[in-house]
Each structure stands twice: as C-alpha cells, then as structure tokens.
Amino acid sequence: MPNDHDHHHDNELDPMAARVRALETILTEKGLIDPLAIDAIVETYETKVGPRNGARVVAKAWSDPEYADWLQRDATAAIASLSITGRQGEHMQAVFNTADTHNLVVCTLCSCYPWSVLGLPPVWYKSPPYRSRAVIDPRGVLAEFGVVLPETTKIRVWDSTAELRYLVIPLRPEGTDGLDEAQLAEFVTRDSMIGTGLASAPEAA
C-alpha cells in the first residue's frame, strides 16, 4: 500500500513506474539497451517527430504532380526522399482522397500508425470504440468527428498492419492557388492525414 507509511516525505514509485525501472535495470545489465539511447528515443518522439512531417509530404504532393505520382507508386521511397524515415522499417502507402472516394485509416489489431509522418497516435486512435467502429460504421465515425460527406462519396477503410502503414492525402482546399509548400502545409491537419478530418480551408478574406 503506497500510503500506508508514517513518514509521508519519502519517495514512492507507483507499481508501473517501478516495473519500468526493473525492466530497464535488467535490460541494461544484459547490454540490450543503453539508457542514453532510451533518452534519445523519448526526446525524438516528444519533440521531433510529429504531424508536421506528414504535412510536408502532403503539401509537396499538392504542389508537384511528379512527386504525387511517385508517392502513389512508392510512398516509402518518396517519403524517405524528404529525410523522413520510419524506425520500424515499415512500408508506407499513400492513399489519395478524390472527389468520389474518401479514405480512412484504422488499426483494428492494435495501434499501428505511421509514426514517421504523424508522430504518436492520439488517444482516440488507440481506443476500442474507434478501432471497432471505423470498419463497421465509417460514416458514423466520421460524423463523430464532424465530417459529413455526400452520400455519393465512397468511404474506403484501410486497416494498418505492423508492416504496412497508410497516409491519407486529403483533397487540396479551394482557394489555395499560388501558395507555396510551406503555406500549403499549414492547411494539413493531423486528422486529415488519418481521414477523420479534411484539410482546413483558408479563411475568407
């Protein structure tokens, strides 16, 4: 019992934190991990990897038809060409929204997610309701996100795996002609690259 003691000034480790320390001790002693490398990984995921990477990919695909074509054929290489690489060696597939097809990404198995381009998944992506409902009732799930598509728009659901992760390329918003890639990237939201949102629209002047 953590609070069972007389002197309340002592440190306490909750059971999960203590267990993590135990595993760290074992793995370090066996030479399987290096505590400094662990810190570096945490730092990378907390600060360097995030949806801005994916937004760069999308903005480039919107601006450069040749890049878009490459992304469609070989997303792993096209993404790596922007100095974004996956740590798990997973393959990437880009799925392009069109006027009549909307793409939605889920991982029904666990929480496979394109970390290299989107960072770590939001809590709802990992939750059982999203993982089970996205496949059965994608239109209902999109409505929860406030996304209502015309009845005629097909919704295609992509179930991620450990080896293959998907990046949705949303439709380029209207009224963005003449903007450069950095400006375009501002309209690319994380949710629009999962398919639970659309690219944001420029504010009317």
Next chain:
Amino acid sequence: MSLRELITHSRGIKANGDTPVFAEPWQAEAFAMVIALHQKGLFTWNEWANALSGQLKRPGALDDASDYYQCWLLALESLITLKNIAGKEDIDQLTAAWQRAAHATPHGQPIKLENDPDRH
C-alpha cells in the same frame, strides 16, 4: 468514455494534434525500450504488434484507452519472458526492490537501486 468524448478531449488539449504524447515519464520509457529492443533485433515488429494486440484484447480493456501504456508494458514484459531474458519472478523481485529503494530515498534526491535496504 465515448468516442465523441475522446475526440473532444483530444481537441481540447491543443489544436492540430501536437498534444503531449506521454502522460507520465514511465510511459515514455516503456515506449522507448520497445523501440530500442526492436532496433537491437530482439523481436520483429510483427511479433510486437501481436504481443500488444494480445494485451489490448484482454477482457476489461478500457474504452478510453487510458490503460494503453499499461498494456504496452505488459506486452513488453511478455516478450522479455518469452525470449528468456528474464523470468517473471526476477522482474517482480526487482520491482519490489525499486519500490523499497524509493521509499528509503529522502524526498528530493534521485532514487537509486542501491538505496534498497534489503539489497544484497
């Protein structure tokens, strides 16, 4: 929590998805250990996904995914025992040692395993 509440909560933290990814430091450490061990070739990512899925599918998994890193840690532990790196008993004992060490460490000082009074 319903899906809608989870979405609202996630939007409430910060727009555009740049939310803090770990709620507590141990979650970040557990996450990073899996990445490091995978890089070391201890398991394939497929093995990892299956181990994690096994934990997430346990009866009683929470709808709001607040136990996600708990599942993550249990999945890591299951692979560590499966690969004979350490037994569950070793892990249990060392966990208890860390807790004793924490308790014996004056507030404000770093917790070290050496501070465990039962250490031998």
